[in-house]
Amino acid sequence: MKYAYYPGCTLKSYADNLESSVLAVAEKLGIQMEELPHWTCCGTVFSQADDDLVHQIAPLRILLDAQKVGAKKLLVVCSMCYNTLKQASLLFEKKPDKLETLNLFLDDEDDYLGEVEVVHFLQVLRDEVGIEEIAKQVVRPLTGLNVAPYYGCLLLRPQEVAFDEPERPTVIEEILVALGAEAIMDPLKVECCGSYQTVNNKEIIADRTRTIINSARSRGAEMIALDCPLCDFNLDFRQKESEKKYTDFFTMPILYYTQLMALAMGINGDIYGFDKHYVDPRPLLKEYELI
Amino acid sequence: MRIILKGSKVKSKLTEKVEKISGQNIFACYQCGKCSAGCPMIDSMDYMPNQAMKLLQMGAAEEIINSKTMWMCASCHTCSVRCPRDIDLSAVMEALRLIYLRTNVNKVEPSQIPEEELKDLPQIALVCNFRKMTR
Numbered sequence: 001m002k003y004a005y006y007p008g009c010t011l012k013s014y015a016d017n018l019e020s021s022v023l024a025v026a027e028k029l030g031i032q033m034e035e036l037p038h039w040t041c042c043g044t045v046f047s048q049a050d051d052d053l054v055h056q057i058a059p060l061r062i063l064l065d066a067q068k069v070g071a072k073k074l075l076v077v078c079s080m081c082y083n084t085l086k087q088a089s090l091l092f093e094k095k096p097d098k099l100e101t102l103n104l105f106l107d108d109e110d111d112y113l114g115e116v117e118v119v120h121f122l123q124v125l126r127d128e129v130g131i132e133e134i135a136k137q138v139v140r141p142l143t144g145l146n147v148a149p150y151y152g153c154l155l156l157r158p159q160e161v162a163f164d165e166p167e168r169p170t171v172i173e174e175i176l177v178a179l180g181a182e183a184i185m186d187p188l189k190v191e192c193c194g195s196y197q198t199v200n201n202k203e204i205i206a207d208r209t210r211t212i213i214n215s216a217r218s219r220g221a222e223m224i225a226l227d228c229p230l231c232d233f234n235l236d237f238r239q240k241e242s243e244k245k246y247t248d249f250f251t252m253p254i255l256y257y258t259q260l261m262a263l264a265m266g267i268n269g270d271i272y273g274f275d276k277h278y279v280d281p282r283p284l285l286k287e288y289e290l291i
Numbered sequence: 292m293r294i295i296l297k298g299s300k301v302k303s304k305l306t307e308k309v310e311k312i313s314g315q316n317i318f319a320c321y322q323c324g325k326c327s328a329g330c331p332m333i334d335s336m337d338y339m340p341n342q343a344m345k346l347l348q349m350g351a352a353e354e355i356i357n358s359k360t361m362w363m364c365a366s367c368h369t370c371s372v373r374c375p376r377d378i379d380l381s382a383v384m385e386a387l388r389l390i391y392l393r394t395n396v397n398k399v400e401p402s403q404i405p406e407e408e409l410k411d412l413p414q415i416a417l418v419c420n421f422r423k424m425t426r
Contacts, residue, residue: 014413044419045366048382049389050314055422080415153367158379166372192331192367199412199420200399201363204335230415237411 001128003119004071005033006062008081009041015078015229017273021258022077022121024271028137028262029129033075036065044080045196046087053102059088060102064112077121079228083154086118086161120155121258122171122227123163134178139266141180145288147260148184148221149173150212152231153192166190172225172257179264184221188212193234205234206241213239213252222284225257232256237278253281263290294351303350305390312386319376320344326370326380335363340370340380347383361387362398366423385423392426399424 011019026033042062047055062085066074076082092099092114103111125134149172156162156169164171167190173183191212194205212235216224226232236254243249259272263285274282274291285291306317320341327339337359338346346355361384370380392398401421409417 008415009418010413010415014415041418043422044415045422047422048366048379048385049312051312052389078415080419153365153369157368157372158381159372190369192365192369194331195365195367196416196419196423197332197363197365198416199404199408200424201335202408204332204363207334208331229413230419233413233416 001030001124002032002034003073003075003124004066004069005035005075005077006039006042006066006081006085007035008076008078010229011078015232015256017271017276018077018229018232018256018258020271020273021256021262024267024269025258025261025265028265028267029125029133031124031129034069036062036069038065042081042084044084046084053098053105056088056091056098056102057106059085060092060106060112063089063092063116063118064106064108064110066116067112068110071116073117073119075119075121075124079120079152079155080230082118082120083161087158089114089116089118090160120163122155125175126171131174131178134175134261138179138264140264140290142176142260142264142288142290143180145181145290146184146220146222147176147181147225148186148216148219148223149176149189149257150186150216150224150226150231150235151190152226152228153190153195155227156190172227175257175261176225179260181260182220184216184219186216186219186221188215193231195230195234198230198234198238202238202241203245205238206245209235209238210242210246210249213242214249217250217252221252223253223255223281225255225260227257239279251279253277253279253284255281294346294349294354296349301350303352305352305356306347306350308390309347309383309386312389313379313382315378315380315383317344317347317383319378320348321376323375325373325375329369329373331367331369332363332365336360343387344378344380344383355387356391360384361391362424388423395426397425401425
């Protein structure tokens, strides 16, 4: 399995532990990920305005770069990049007139032909590798660890980008079960964490985070596993604000699902970056003898 | 809330503009309230999403353009996925934000964000916020 890979800005900085764990897991599972030679920002959000073509240039450039390296599929890990690139690719497929205007505007030697399929890492794990194959690679099962999956908003919404049921997804649960963990069903797993409001309304995020964590805890979760770097920032780092605002709030470790996969697959090395988390997950992982 | 309705007001330019930018039919909404029921940001809004739709249907341009609703929207698409009338409400919110921002004013001033905040925030949050809140 060989894919052209688009990392995006945050996987090279804030969420470098997401990237390093993804790459380690991919290597173990035989997924070859070749980073695009030149890549730029995707814009982080898809422009939903019909008359705002200029903001489609950023995703178009990336799709064209993927086309230039001969990729049929472009693998994305960050859910915000996935959402932006996927929605843009669908727009270009459905609206050839807009694509033509954009190709003219871009003034590149090559035109983007609208044929690159954007896929998310979770999709590759489930559909190409297979959950059974993941289970086979487990050497250190996460037995007894109670984990609530969290999907957030942009991975599975709107409907057009969803590779799982938008209201009741199960892909992260399936992976967690394969790793030997207890997957806790939490109805708030598809609730938004407040997203970009974290920049100028962090007290709202403090509330969202508290609600989501308390809901998971009330169902027996000891940690949350997620895939989006922005959800991670809001659910992990904004716990600092939740603690300030609510004296009865207890913190909970937040991990990327790929960090748990790497742990269960017995991958050693400097890929975890546990010291980067606001809530240190190490005491809990030690309790279960996982580190 | 007291809004005086006039024929000229109902056929508001604003509603027309919102429809054009968002590509949505505002008048398809039949006020079931499902958007508001699922909105994670509703506690911080002055008009609930379904009320915002009603105001648009009534052409109450001033009320809606000065409201907090579209700025508190987190573009999570929950309303859009659940709307039984297939209205992409998050695109409507985007259109309302753009109508405001296109008057050449910012809702968030990047230079006003405290340095200690900037140090922590991942760029994904900043780029996303500026895309939604600045011209």
